[in-house]
Amino acid sequence: MDGRRRDLAAMIAPLQRALVAAEQPVLRAHGLSMWGYVVLDTVEGQPVRTQAALAEFIGADKSRIIGVLDELENEGLLERTRDPADRRARLVTITEEGRRRHATVQAEIQRGEERLLAQLPAADRQALLRSLAVLVDALPKLGQD
Amino acid sequence: MDGRRRDLAAMIAPLQRALVAAEQPVLRAHGLSMWGYVVLDTVEGQPVRTQAALAEFIGADKSRIIGVLDELENEGLLERTRDPADRRARLVTITEEGRRRHATVQAEIQRGEERLLAQLPAADRQALLRSLAVLVDALPKLGQD
DNA sequence: TATTGTTATACTCTATAACTATA
DNA sequence: TATAGTTATAGAGTATAACAATA
Numbered sequence: 001m002d003g004r005r006r007d008l009a010a011m012i013a014p015l016q017r018a019l020v021a022a023e024q025p026v027l028r029a030h031g032l033s034m035w036g037y038v039v040l041d042t043v044e045g046q047p048v049r050t051q052a053a054l055a056e057f058i059g060a061d062k063s064r065i066i067g068v069l070d071e072l073e074n075e076g077l078l079e080r081t082r083d084p085a086d087r088r089a090r091l092v093t094i095t096e097e098g099r100r101r102h103a104t105v106q107a108e109i110q111r112g113e114e115r116l117l118a119q120l121p122a123a124d125r126q127a128l129l130r131s132l133a134v135l136v137d138a139l140p141k142l143g144q145d
Numbered sequence: 146m147d148g149r150r151r152d153l154a155a156m157i158a159p160l161q162r163a164l165v166a167a168e169q170p171v172l173r174a175h176g177l178s179m180w181g182y183v184v185l186d187t188v189e190g191q192p193v194r195t196q197a198a199l200a201e202f203i204g205a206d207k208s209r210i211i212g213v214l215d216e217l218e219n220e221g222l223l224e225r226t227r228d229p230a231d232r233r234a235r236l237v238t239i240t241e242e243g244r245r246r247h248a249t250v251q252a253e254i255q256r257g258e259e260r261l262l263a264q265l266p267a268a269d270r271q272a273l274l275r276s277l278a279v280l281v282d283a284l285p286k287l288g289q290d
Numbered sequence: 291t292a293t294t295g296t297t298a299t300a301c302t303c304t305a306t307a308a309c310t311a312t313a
Numbered sequence: 314t315a316t317a318g319t320t321a322t323a324g325a326g327t328a329t330a331a332c333a334a335t336a
Contacts, residue, residue, distance in 0.1 A: 007251065008258045009164040010186060011277040016161050017204050018284045019154040041155060051295065059162050061328065066296065088294040088335045106152065113153045119283045120276050127272035131265050132156040138264045139163045197317065206305065211319065233312045233317040 019113065026108045030101060031075070035060070035068045040094065040102040043078060047093040050083075054092055077101055164258065171253045175246060176220070180205070180213045185239065185247040188223060192238040195228075199237055222246055 020034065027037055038058050048054045051069065055062040069092065072078045077098035083089040094102070117125050165179070172182055183203050193199045196214065200207040214237065217223045222243035228234040239247070262270050 005255070005274055006278060007186070007254060008262070008274070008277070009161065009168060009254070010183070011274075011281045012157055012161050012164065014204055014281055014284060015277065016154065016157050019157065023154060038155070041152070050293095052293090059159055062294085063296075063329085064327070086294085086336070090295070109152060109154070110150070116280055116283065117153070119279055124272050124276045124279075127269050128276040129150055129153070129156075131269045131273040132153070132160065133151060134264055134269075135261055136156045136159055138261065139159060195317065207317080208306085208319075209304065228317095231313070231317085235318070 019116075022112045023109055026105060026112065030105050030108075032101070032105060033068065033071070035065065036072055036077075037102075037105060039065065039068055039072060040077060040098055041106070043092055043094045044099060044102050047091055049091060050089045051080075051092060072098070164261075167257045168254055171250060171257065175250050175253075177246070177250060178213065178216070180210065181217055181222075182247075182250060184210065184213055184217060185222060185243055186251070188237055188239045189244060189247050192236055194236060195234045196225075196237060217243070 023034070023037075027034060032040070035058075039054065042048070042054060042058055048057070051065065052062045055065045058065070069078070069080065073080055076095055078095055079093050080090045081093070083091050117128075120128065168179070168182075172179060177185070180203075184199065187193070187199060187203055193202070196210065197207045200210045203210070214223070214225065218225055221240055223240055224238050225235040226238070228236050262273075265273065
């Protein structure tokens with residue numbers, strides 16, 4: 001029991017705004033939109049089988065990411081190839097240049113985030129990052145109630 | 146050193162979306178908009194001297210909260226009184242009914258958040274809430290660089 | 291008939307700029 | 314002249330629905 005506390009959402013919202021604002025100049029400097037970076041960050045781990053799945057994963061509508069994918073493809077940061085098994089679907093794969101761009105931008109973004117995290121003692125910092133990861137990964141399960 | 150980690154922003158964003166989605170039905174059930182609740186939550190602690198200050202505090206434009214304040218005032222949840230010292234400004238104060246409504250809604254919202262937080266061991270849960278509070282409160286200072 | 295990607299349309303939110311009343 | 318609050322307008326972002334190709 002720890003009595004009253006602030007809303008989780010009420011704390012996260014301004015944090016989110018600040019982090020996004022801090023990312024903006026970095027993204028602009030490297031010619032990426034916010035959604036462009038989000039897509040790169042998602043596809044960087046593993047290629048994704050359909051654009052719809054990619055869209056749902058990042059919490060966007062499938063129609064919304066098309067312009068984003070167009071741009072990324074035009075810049076050679078990812079490739080869309082028809083799935084031979086199902087010629088309706090398009091496999092989205094990151095390119096080597098995309099991987100490099102992502103790494104550069106991510107490093108810079110995290111450097112910015114470190115300035116914030118420096119406010120915390122090492123143990124809390126680790127607990128925070130670990131806990132956030134747990135919560136995010138728990139979201140899909142909770143959605144199934 | 147803990148090597149590579151996920152972006153703070155990349156973890157917070159989906160969390161934020163899920164929390165907001167979870168709040169929506171609660172707010173609707175109690176006749177509050179999202180911003181309406183945010184305003185109540187802000188003013189609940191202490192009255193605020195000007196609408197502009199209130200807007201800035203919640204990360205909104207002063208013009209954006211006017212409709213929100215109108216609704217809240219019409220429902221008797223807060224009061225806008227002219228500041229005698231500066232008749233241009235309007236003091237925003239929460240009413241007793243506003244306080245009750247806020248308490249009810251907040252309790253329900255936090256009950257929902259508990260379902261998520263239940264995923265964490267007690268120590269991490271505390272560290273998370275504590276750390277988020279530290280970070281949010283550190284934001285204004287960082288903005289002054 | 292159902293699904294993938296795409297395009298077109300409408301709608302919601304938000305930011306900006308004018309206006310008034312006080313200072 | 315500058316500031317608090319308000320209103321009006323325009324712009325960005327988003328969701329919805331319709332379409333062509335493939336299953």
